[in-house]
Amino acid sequence: MSLEAAVALTVGMQAIDASLDVAAGETIALLGPNGAGKTTVLRALAGLQPIGQGSIVLDGIVLDDGGRTWVPPERRAVGFVFQDAALFPHLDARDNVAFGVRARGGSRAEARRVAAEWLDRFGLAERATTSAVQLSGGEAQRVALARALAVRPRLLLLDEPLAALDQQVRADVRRDLRTHLDAHTGMRVLVTHDPIDAAVLADRIVVIERGCVVQTGTLGEITEQPRSQWIAELVGTNLLVGDAHGDRVRVDGGFEVVVPDSGFGPVHLTIHPHSVGLAPTRPVGSARNAWPTTVEQISELGGRARVRLQGPVSLTAEVTADAVRDLGLGPGSSVWASVKATDISVCPR
Amino acid sequence: MAVAAVGFAFVVLPLVGLLRQVAWSQLGADLTTPQARDALRLSLVCSVSATVLAVVLGLPLAWVLARVEFPGRRVARALVLLPMVLPPVVAGVGLFYAFGRDGLVGEYLYRWFGVQLTFSTAGAILAETFVALPFFVITAEAALRNLDRRYEDAALTLGTPRRTVVRRVTLPLVRPALVAGAALAWARALGEFGATITFAGNIQGRTQTVPLAVYLLLESRPQVAIGLSVVLVAVSVAVLALLRDRWWGGS
Secondary structure, eight states: OEEEEEEEEEETTEEEEEEEEEETTOEEEEEOOTTSSHHHHHHHHHTSSOOSEEEEEETTEEEEOSSSOBOOGGGSOEEEEBTTBOOOTTSBHHHHHHHHHHHTTOOHHHHHHHHHHHHHHTTOGGGTTSBGGGSOHHHHHHHHHHHHHTTOOSEEEEESTTTTSOHHHHHHHHHHHHHHHHHOOSEEEEEESOHHHHHHHOSEEEEEETTEEEEEEOHHHHHHSOOSHHHHHHHTOEEEEEEEETTEEEETTSOEEEOSSOOEEEEEEEEOGGGOEEESSOOOSSOSEEEEEEEEEEEEETTEEEEEEESSSOEEEEEEHHHHHHHTOOTTOEEEEEEOGGGEEEEEO | OHHHHHHHHHHHHHHHHHHHTOOGGGHHHHHTSHHHHHHHHHHHHHHHHHHHHHHHHHHHHHHHHHHOOOTTHHHHHHHHHHHHHSOHHHHHHHHHHHHSTTSTTHHHHHHHHOOOOTTSHHHHHHHHHHHHHHHHHHHHHHHHHHSOHHHHHHHHHTTOOHHHHIIIIIHHHHHHHHHHHHHHHHHHHHTOOHHHHHHTOOOTTTTOOHHHHHHHHHHHOHHHHHHHHHHHHHHHHHHHHHTHHHHTTTO
């Protein structure tokens, strides 16, 4: 009981090449910026988009091998929850949920009974005869989930299920969604660009950027050692890409950074913003790395300030608001940035 | 403002001119003369048949143009829409050499089945269908092309066979456009003159539809011609009212 998928295809200008495995009872989040190709992967799993190469195997059955075998979406045991719900606008809530049961040969009475059960479970019993277009965003999203679950799919796919909702509703629906996902016995794959959605809803996160999987792990693992600029910026960590030669790493732009670990080959460097020191002149002391920079932007929050620096190596420093005032910093001012070699973590990429 | 007023007057004046000439007390009697009754009955039969044909032939055509990728699709779309801009008389000539007794297809229709379309009611229907079809196709095609495909995708992922998706999702969702397209096609068929008179002729009770009768009677019995014209005006207004939600957009 598992899903193994290696999906390679090109849609328009975008090439996608991603692999993922999902075990029974597990929820995977495909996390990445807009336009990374997450939805395309989901559509390929559902059979709405044939793949070019690779294979999609669900419970040992080949659904798509990029060639001879292609099981059409209507014959896959896969449920799909669309962004903005995509409820049938000409039907009411109950008939939306009943649709799949009817389509799979259930009688009208049976379909309505199943639909009523699901609506009840989602606390929407009294909205049963409300037209789909008159449901609120949160209600529509829950009806969409009920509609997908009512046919008991082995694999449930959710495309940005919370993106269309405003903040307050979003928190409620997210909590509900977690409960309902846990009640589903099959596999779940969720697409989101929001790390909070991913953290709350998923057991494991697959980070996708520009059509490729860049990292897999729990949210903790991913934020601790991000492997992509997008995640690093998202969690506020500095990420540098370079090549290690012993205790030196040559980063993009040819600049060298001194690190504690020795090693060779391509690496990621992560530097926490609070490890970056600022000084008006070249610092003399234990810091092995120091370079002159220009302040690009300062954002203050509480007593802290995040200072975005442009230089041979672009970094974000986190210092106290008092320090910013004492140094007389503002956009455009010059300042030396320093980092102790021991505050830089290195991991091979 | 002044130019706009002139433009508006230009559109409205012919209508006023027509309505001024109507002998309202005589209208009932004028419309029940044998020639008027024949024309009205024939127009109803022909325009409704042409609309049905336009829908039956036009829906699959609109589907293919909207949904199937094939080389030359743009050319095919342009060809289908050609009757909208083609002078109807030319359409009639074309129909004559395609479906007439010596025409491309007509020759075999006559030789093998004894079917002659020229100077027959079927010919009048054919002429009306030819000019009405694009009005339905263009409306249906736009609706099918603009329909959010996720509704159909959603139905598929729920395990719905493709035919059922068409029947239970696609068609219900584009139904307002199909009704509007059919109404447009019907109005066009009802007013058809050039292609009908060229291809089917002007035979009372067989091919003489209301517009043909109006043209013929304007000399001999103008009051009947005017009465029939009023009927066509009323029908046009009714079609506009039917399409009001679609085009007037509540303003």
